[in-house]
Structure formats: C-alpha cells, structure tokens
Amino acid sequence: MPDEPTPSAHPGRPSTEGADTPRAPGAPDAADPAPVAAGAPGRGHARVRGGRGRLSRRAVLLALAGGGGAAATVALARGTAHAGPRAAPGASGSRADGLLARLTLDEKVGLLHGAPDPASLGQAGYVPGVPRLGIPPLRLADGPAGIRVRGTATALPAPVMLAAAFDPGLARAYGRVLGREGRALGQDVLLAPMVNLIRTPYAGRNFETFSEDPLLSADLVAELVRGVQAEGLVATVKHFALNNQERDRDSVDVRADDQTAHETELRGFEAAVAAGAGAVMAAYNKVGGVHAAESAALLTTVLRERWGFDGWVMSDWDAVHTTAGALTAGLDMEMPGGARYGAPLRDAVRAGRIPEAAVDRAVRRALAVRDRLGLLDQPPAARPARDAASGARLALRVATAGATLLRNEGAALPLTGPAARSIAVIGPTASVPFVSGGGSAHVVPDAAARPFDAIRARAGADATVAHAVGEDLFGRPLPPLVPAVDLDAVRVAAGATWSRTATLTTAEADEWTFLVHYSGTRPTVTLDGAELFPVRQGVAEFFAGGLLAAAPDGLAVRRVTLRLAAGDHTLAVTAPGGTDGQLFRLRAVSGADRAADVAEAVGHARVAAAVVLFAYEDATEGQDRTSLALPGNQRDLIEAVTAVNPRTTVVLNTSSAVTMEWLDRTAAVLQMYYPGQEGAAATTAVLFGDADPGGRLTQTFPAAEDRHPTAGDPRRYPGRDGIEEYSEGVHIGHRWYEKEGIAPLFPFGHGLSYASFAHEDLIAAPGEGGGVDVTFTVRNTGDRPGVDVPQIYLGASPDLAARGIDQPRSLLAGYRRLELAAGERRRVTVHLTARTLSSWSTAVGGFVLGTGRRALRVARSAADPGLRATVEVRSG
Template identity: 30%
Template structure:
C-alpha cells in the first residue's frame, strides 16, 4: 500500500495537537472519494476554512500538516499567463515563463471543428502542466449578445450549442494533464461596462435556452473540475454567490462535484458566500486587474469572518464540509494526482497546433473580382504581383499584449508582416497607414490627428504605386476595444480606418482587407472592398496562418460563430432602449429574450451583413436534397437526416454542414430556426460525401418557464440543412406525435 508519511509539528500547527503524538498517514492508493473523507476527518475547522480563500494573487491554501499542497492557478484561456508576483499585480519577470499564444477562442469557435478544440486543449494543457499549474482559468463560454462587449474575443460566439460542443474537447484534453479548467464566467457576463454590479434581469427561458447550455455541456459532458463565477449580479445577487445559478442549478440540478471559484474580486458577502455555493474566494478587495488591497487574506469574506460565523452557529457546519470536500477533491485530481504526465513547454508541436487552428478559423467574408470576367484577388498569385504593399498598425502590433487577464508573454510571435515577407519575400513593402492609441484633448489631440492624416497620406501615395494592397486593420486589445473591464466605444473601426480604406480604394481597387478582431465591426465601405478576411487574434503563429490562407496554401474553411449586423441597432440587444444595453448603471433587462444573434435576425427578418455560420471558400460545394428516415418521431424515438455534399470546384476544401430545427407551430414564441447539429467535412475536387445526423426529442424542446421543465410539443417540425443560418440548401419535415417532457432541471 502506497502511503505518505507526514510528521505533525506543533510549531507549525498548534491546533493539530490531537495528531501530534503520532505520525499521520494519508493513503493515496484509495479512490478519490475515500481520500477526501479520510482527509476531511483529520482536519480542524480552521484548516477547512483556510482552504476556501487565497494565500497569494494566484494560489490558495493547502493543509501542510497533512501534506496536502496548495492550489496554483493561472489565467488563460489562450495561453498560460506569465508569472505574477506573490502579492501584487506586477509581473515577476521570470526568464522561463514564455509560452505559446494560441488563437483566441472566437477563432476556435470559427473552426466549427471539435478536433481543433481537442488539439487546442491538449497543447495548452501540456504547457499549464509543465508550468506546474493546477487550474487554468478558461475556457470562456459566455454568449455573444452585443458586438460592443470588450471580452467577446475570449468566448465562443452567439450560439449555445456551438459553444458547448467546442468547449467539451478543450476541457477533456486540458484535464488529461492533471490540470483543471475553470469554465467562465458563470453566468451572464455578457458586457464589461459596469460588470462589477450590473443586475441582469431576464426570463427563465432565455436563461435556460441561451445563456446556460454551454456551461451545462462543459460540466456534464466535459466534466469540468472548476467553474468561475461572474462579476455581475443576477436577479439581485452577485453571480459568485448566487443561490439560483450556483446552488439550485449548478450543484443540485447538474450534479456538479467540482469547485466554484470567484472571479478576482467577485465576492461581496460572507453569509451569501457561505450558503450559496461559493468554494474558493480569490482577489477580494481588488478589481481583478490593478487595484491593491489594504486587507490581509485572512480578512476575506470566506476567511476569518466565515470562521467566526461557523463557530457562532450563524451558518451550518455542513457548508464548510461541503466546500472543503470539493476543494480536496480538486487537489487530489490535480496537485496530488500521481498519474498526471510531465507536460511540455512551447515546442514545434504546439506551434503546429496553433497554426492549424488559425488556418481553420480564418473566415473569408468576401472575394469578388474587381471587374467582370476577372479572377478574384484571393488566393494571391505571386506571379501576378511584383509590388505588394502591406498597410496597417495591426500588421506589426503584438496582439498577444493587452486585453486584460488574457495578456500573454510569448516565446515567438510571427506578425502578419512577417508572414507576408516569408511568403512573398522582397516583393513586400510596408507602411503603417494609421496609428492606434487613445484620444487626447486640446493640442495633444490635434497633433495626434495630424499624425494620423500624415500616415494615411503616405499610405495612399504608396498604394497608388502598388500592384496589390493588403490592409491589416480591425481592433486591438487596448481599453475601449477588445479588452477586459471595458466595452467598445463604437461599432465602427477606430483610428480613422474608414477614411484610410476609402483613400486607398480611390487610387487602387486591388485591395484585400484583413480584419483582426474578436468582434464584428461596422462596414460602410463593404460594397467597395473586393476581398475581406476575418482574421481574429491568431497568436504566435498568426502571421503564418494568414499567409497560408491569403496565398492559397490553405483553403479557408472558417465559419462565423456570430452574426455581423449591418448596423448596431440591427442587433437584438440594441433594438430597444438603453435599459436593454448597457442598462441604467444599476439594472439591465434582456429585452430580446431568446432571440439572440441569428435567432433575432431570422425571426425578425432583419438580414445580417454577414450571417452566423457564414464563410466562403476557394472552391465550391453543391448540396443534394436532404432525406429523412421517418415522417414521424415518438417521444422515445429518433429520426435520421442525411444529405449529400459534393466539392464542385478544383481545390480540396472543407465545408461545415449545419442542421437547424424549426418548430412550425408552437404555443410560445420560438426562433425561426435553431442550430442543433453540425459536421465539418473535407472533400477533394469532385468528391461527394453523405453527411448524416440523428435527431432526438431533446433537439425539439423549449424551456417551459411556467412548468420549469423542457417540453417538445406535438406537431410539425422542419429540418433545415444549410451552409449558414441564411443559406439554407434544403428542408425536410416530420411530425412529433407524442408529448415530450423531460425531468425538471
């Protein structure tokens, strides 16, 4: 029997006198649950409470007397963050904490490929393990409600099914390394403005149908070991100690056996934290980013105040036993897991994974010829162009930096300009074109505008002499753009990019626009730009991924994980008054209800500029007529839907076949269609493949808020097969002939 011998020392733990006379043995050959109960039975009340709060900026206590180590956490989810000082937010300036920056999760979602998600999780999990982290703070699965949310780049789009399906392989592969994920930000952290206190009001239907399913998939299918609470309030209680979402839904209904961790500074009340499901409190009395606390860690809500309430009988002892059991379970799964692998630092395999994910996530939005019978600009034929001008601050900016907690210290970073020079050599010249920065006031602002005008003038002058212009624009990770703790200030492009685009087009129509962002942007010039690529934040190998797709070395296969509204008021969250977004600074009401993203566009018949699921290719695909295995479905049955897809072009390519379900007649308002399945396939020129899906009654249900259960009403349904939510290739109908009701959640 394997045993760990621990000698108890009174000088280190006077409260442990009961075990000071004899050695303490913890049997690590037993099942985890036996070990949890064994350790719990040996612990003092003080030791149990100490497990529940931080001891430094990114670690929480263990039980030294019993040989139980502390928990070490690191920000994610796009890479393992550089080491932070023990007790302040400064970087420790180590020389061995450089890592791979993987593409942002918007890019992962745009791959529509669970295989890419698994590769992502495996690689980032290996780096976290090598850095001796026990918890990686990610992935993020909050729903894309508004394109102004500064943190959308960390999430996986507007559809709960897509976000859930892509979170599961990521989670599973990370945790195979003995590193826990922390799925965040649970829940309704769908804006950064007033995030610390805004009180979100929404219907039960919207909560269960839109905002919770990805978290549910992460917990029940992915097996996530921790969940991070959000900053905002939900129906009057902060999310980090919210009775409804933590106790009732997460722990009772979903049977979550892991740990709830606060976002840093997300706890506000000892009693609520004790009773409502919070397990580990981190970063209290700070804003999660910069502010330092004058309080000691023992002053945290779940520290001495909680201990006092337990001793005074104000909260039951069962609360601390539950919290300590969960934390011990986490420690045994991670820090004390003797079977976990060694991990690996940044290496060629991780770079290859990052590049492949980027290649599959880049979305070709537009690729029109500039004149009749001419070939599209993309892919770029190197033999046709001798002078390629690269323009844009984002061509050289380190987009791994900024953004808040997702900022990364990279070992290598291939910029878009680097990638273009690797592909096209000395044919490439560069000019900045625009300058990114915050606006100033008075004379300083006048000087800044003069600089922007000068850069634009120079770019237009050089564009006139170029054979091809590639503008790398978009957003960056500065405050007020794609950044934690702030929402975007405008839907349009910043820094005079609209004027730059129009100026270049005035002298050279051969322009390719590459947007690097985690959000949709307004495009008043969309009809004039012949080729547009959505490039995301692509990480260490981003420049090579972009060059792969622009050159045609890789055929683009990414599909949008969220809709691009033509104007901001076309988005459901912005179609009402300010109470819907951003709220009145105290309260916010989700007035679009379940009609989020494409559900709004399709149901309200407001076309998106670029719809959910959309993405072009350098080849073409033809869809056959879908067929169904039966015209009826019973409550205990299924039906199969099949469709043939053929590559009708002259290049190998990948296509995402999307299945949507429409409830033809229902007693409640339902979206015009909802994504229920998808499959990404690879086809050679001329190759055909039959894609099959199995529908179950679960795919037909809506949440009945009156009965607090999921229901599928008998009647007619349509299955829609499409290349996007707006490009439906075929339909087939069937009838549900029994009433289907699930058990209550």
C-alpha cells in the same frame, strides 16, 4: 502531447462515405470527424416518415458520457460520466473524507480562499496547502488562449477564432495544449474556458468566448474541458452566469426568465458540467437581484441539484460580498484573498453563526476534484516538460481553420500572378503582430512573426513587397520644446524623481494624440494644467488592450486624443524612479502626421498590383467597446487606399463584429480575429491559397450600429437604473435577425471557400436516442480542395406554439466541418438530439419535446435558404 484532436465517444456521431481527403496546411485532419450536436436526449422520441426510435437506457448512458458538449436535461442531470483522470467510484470521496477528518478548522478555512504566493510564478491566484497532510498548494492561472504567467507561453488564437472552425475535435486538441502547458508551467487550475454567449457586439470580452449560438458554444466548451482535464489540469468554466458585458459588470442586475436562461446562456455551462468540469467560477453581476456568487438559485438549485455538478465553485476575483450568504448559497472558495472566507468565516464558525458542516462541504468538494485529477497523489506526479513546438503547430492549425473569408469579389484571393508579385502591405498590425486581446486573456509568446515579413518571404525574392504603416499607433517624438528637452528616452534612477516643464507650440488648431510609454509607475503628465492620463475606474486602469497597451519594446502605453488650439501650451512631466528606476518616453501624433501616413500608404498602393491592408480593433477585459466602427483613422485610410487600388484585401484583426461602411470599395475581406503567435503564417497561407479559409462566423455582423439585438433599447444593454433585461428572450443572435426580418451585413455561419460546393439528396430518418438523423450529399464542384461547413437549421414546433411556448423561427440544430478534394462527393449524416428538438416549459419546469411537422434546411449560413425538408416529430 498529441497534435491531432482526440476522438470522442459521441452518440449519433456523424458518419461519412467517400475517400480520404487531402488536408490543407494547418487544417484539422478530416480522418477524425468531430461531433456535431450537443445535448442529451430530451423527453419523448421522434417519428420521421413513419419510422420510430426509442430512448433506450443504453442511449441515455451514451448520451451522458458522450462528447460534443452533451448537456443533460433535467430528468437526466445526475450520474453524469466525466472525462479525464478520475479515481474509482467512491475513492475520491473517501480520500477527501479521510483528509477532512484530520484537518483543523484553521486548515479547512485556509483551503477555501486565496492568499499571496510565496513563490509566485506570476499566475492569477494561489491557495496554500496543508503540508502536514500532504495537501499541496494550488496555483490558478488565467488562460482562455494560453497560460498567463510571468514568463512566455504558447499564445493560441482567441477562442472566438477556435469557434469559427466549427470543429469540436479541434477544441479538444486546443484544450490539451492548454492542459499540458499549464501543468508544465507549474499550474494546477485553469481559469477557463469562458462560455458566456456573445449577446451584444459591444462586449469587451467577446474574443474570449465562442459564439452567439447556444448549441455551438455547448459543443465547444465540453470538448475543451475534456482536453484540459485529460492533461490533469482543472478546468474552470466561467462566468456563471448571464455575464455578457464588461460595463458595470460588478453591479448590473440581469433579469432573464427561466426559458431564456436555460435555452440560451445556461446551455454551455450545463454542457461543461456534463463533460466533468472540475470548477465553476461565479460571475460578478447580479441575477434577479442577487449577486451571482451568492445566488442559491444558480449555485445550488441549477448547478448542483438540477445538473448534478460535483466540483467546486469559486468566486471571480473580489466578487464575494457576504460570508454566510455566499457559503450558504453554494460558493465554496473566495478568490483571490480571504476578506470574507478568511478570519470572518473562521470566527463565524467558532461563534456558532455558521455550522462547521458548511465549511466541511466546501472543502470536501474541492479535495474530491483535486483527487480525481491526481492533484493529491503522493508522491506528486512529475510535471511534463513544456512542448513549445507542439503548441505552435496547434496554434497554426487553429488560426488557419478559423480564418474566415467574408468577401472575395472577382476572385481577388488567393493572390496569384502579378498580384502575388507586386504587393503593398499596409497597416500597423502588419509590422506589430496582433497576438491576443487585453486583460487576463493576454499572453506573451516566445515569438510572433510580423505578417509583413511572412508575406514578403512567401512572395519570393523577385517580388516587390512594400510596407506603409498607414496609422501610427505608438507616436513620434514631440516637436521641439522650449526650453529644449528630449522626452523620447528618459531614464530615471531608482529612488529619484524627474520633473520638467516646457512649452509646446502648435501652428494651427489640430487633433493630437499624446502617448506615454513607461516601464515603472506611470509618469504624471499635464497639459495646460489638466492631467493627460488620469487613473481610470476599476480594472480598466490595468487592462487597456492586447495591442495598444504595450509598445513593441514592451513598455506600457497610455494614450489620449484631444483637440488643441493654435498657440503655446504648457507641458509638465513628473516621473518617479521607484525602487528599480524606469525608462519612459512621451510621444504624440498630430493630424498632420496622420495625413502624411495616409499619403505614404496611398503612394505604395497606387503602384502595386494588389494591396493587403491590416485593420484592427483592440478589445480588453474591463471595458466594453463604444463603437462597432474601426477605431482611429482607419476608415479614412481604407477609403483613400481603395480609391487608388480597388484590388485591396482588408485583413481584420478584431475581437468581434465591426461595421464596414467601406466594404463595397474592397475586393476582399479576411477576418483573422486575434490569431495568436502563428497569425502571420496562417494569414499568409490563406492569402496565397496555400490553405483554404476554413472559418465561418459564430456571430452575426450587423449592417449598422442601430441594427442588432441590443440596439436602441438601454434596458437590454447596458441596462437602465442598474437593471439589464434579456427581453429578446430565446431570440438571441441570428435568431433575432430572422424574427425581426432584419438583414445583417454578414450572417451567422457565413464564410467563403476557394472551392465551391453543392448540397444534394436530403433525407431524414429516425436517430439514436430519440433524435433525428439528417443525411445529405456534399459535392466539391470546384477545381481545388476546400472546406465546407453545412449547417442544419430547425424550424419551430407547432405543438409547442399551441401551448404558448415561444420558439425561434429556426435554430442551429447541427453542423459538420468537411474537407473535400476537387470533385469529391461525400454522404454525411448529422444527428439532431432530442434535446435540440426540445424547448423549456415553465409550466413543466423542464424541457419538453417539440412535436409536430417541423421545417428543416441544410444551409451555408443562417440567412441561406438552403436545401429544405420537413420532419414529423412525435412523442410516445
């Protein structure tokens, strides 16, 4: 399997001039420039400085077949070329029709819903085959950041960290690792990628997706789909559509006008369709009063008629509510069982309430995709061997490329001189590696090194590197109980039930966190008669985070924090042994324990030349965050440590944006997200300057809880009376900050390098396919190689404004990731497609070109004034 990104055909692919540049360890190869803009050309063409470029038939075909998240406009939605294995034209349909003619009704219905797997590999879903016709079963695995099965797999960095690299070519390489590993681990369908936009910083699954920006998300999802399906695994783009929160996700009714939907959330899905995605997963939420899995407007009008999607649509798990409504709307497959598409569907067809032709249509779609990707071949193709070493190399590349340096005062990083030889490493995720987020995205790797060990090894044998936990995540043994009972390692035999009641005495009022670690059915624990760990509603019971949900030895963990008065408290524990027996332990952390942990950390920080403090935020499917601040005692820890050692670098292992009341006290802040199994190596390489921090923010970090697009308006988030309104319109993410004139903590696109760069000599010229070519020079003015990510922001069209079409003040129109040696200069051209120059017109029912004089800037972030120019765009 290739370790390097696969080049993609891309109309208007950026051209460069200049010598080859050295590549930092773990960074993408600069010799393989990636596409930078998404979108097939829209209507009309552009005129720049008197030149003209026409939308030729060849340009249209190139755009439809191209990379970079090509997303066809309404007029060009059909006939899209697809990447990956594919039969000759008509062959898939012919084979599917041939099989369909031989299937019984029971067999057809059986192909349209999930069932228990008689030989489960621990994957998310299973669809039985039809052995007599040589139709094999399908196994469907979760996998935004790795293949989630019972065994171990390559744990890649979270997609939000992949996105931070601003590198569609790297996204394709990421997809190829997922594709090959999925096939090697016995899977046929990948339930990824997720392309829903980061609309609110509270959303629990922000780490599973890419960006708040429609263009960047579209580019990346398209290339990831191509990579996955090039290896013969079906990619399932999800969650269609407008699924941007976990809170009330199965009931909230989302309201967005057509312009908002098409210009923001739908663009990534459209790009995935243009890239040939084999499957789409319908979301839980309602859209305009109708469940997404039963919305003909989404599944038929938009997805199939407007975009020309020819794959199959499956439900999210248990998201189907009616049989006829879902099938008629365009939902082809119910997962994970057959509550609606099993016996009820068969009986409805036999009774004449649903035409068998509707069943045939759904079966044909699924069979055609399977045939296109070689999943109906006889004999079946041999599955590849798992290449764990190649997966690990790619994981390291992505984690390094996505490492985002947010702050670096006084050149605190990289660590050199005394700061590299005397280090206090503080924080729980320095010793318990934070690999992946929680829920269906969680992957257990073959191995994951501890960051503390990697830092100590890099510093060398003559360095002093000490560690303090700073905050205890998994608890200490309980204080002595009366009568005496040891609850720190209790083994319960199979079939037995273990029970004890004892008294816990507290000397003073204090805040306590109680934790239960268990290997079987969770023990029942009451304190003064109240259950400490009650059953949580919905999937929150099963998904509790990627870090906090499991102890270092693998036992499941639940925790609760409460304030206890001084005195005696009755503790009662009952633990079932189940069929296999179990091990459990009950632990706690008191306020006094927390103070002791902070004091230990301060002691190490005071005597060290530099501090590296690891901070965390643990997000998961099924739950939204309740605060943007770091959880637990971390604020107190950071403030105490920075008070005694101002040369403190905070390394963030967080899912999304966090507020930083402590920011000014730090020397540096390095955002490492959920970095996968190679996070320790990538973090260490960046800290010591062995690699340049190559990431840029794909989401804006707000300055405070009340200063972001969904703050202060419950109609926007989490919804009022069950209805959520996307009333910000097209002004999502960084566009909102500019419109409202609100300064963020860190803007979209922000990220620092250890080098310095200058942007010069900006010009514009006619581009292929009716777009605009933006050409400029990038010069490394530093004394070391580094990564620069110049971004092109485009202003509004005065002509569209005159027609009453709302537009962002500026939008991301293109970008380019560059690696330059010290002193190197490179001439770069970035193509802005006509689609990017267009806006959705409700009156027309499609995209129209934004003509007139438009502002343009090449900048380092959405908030950077940058290098400016104007472009005259004309139609006809």
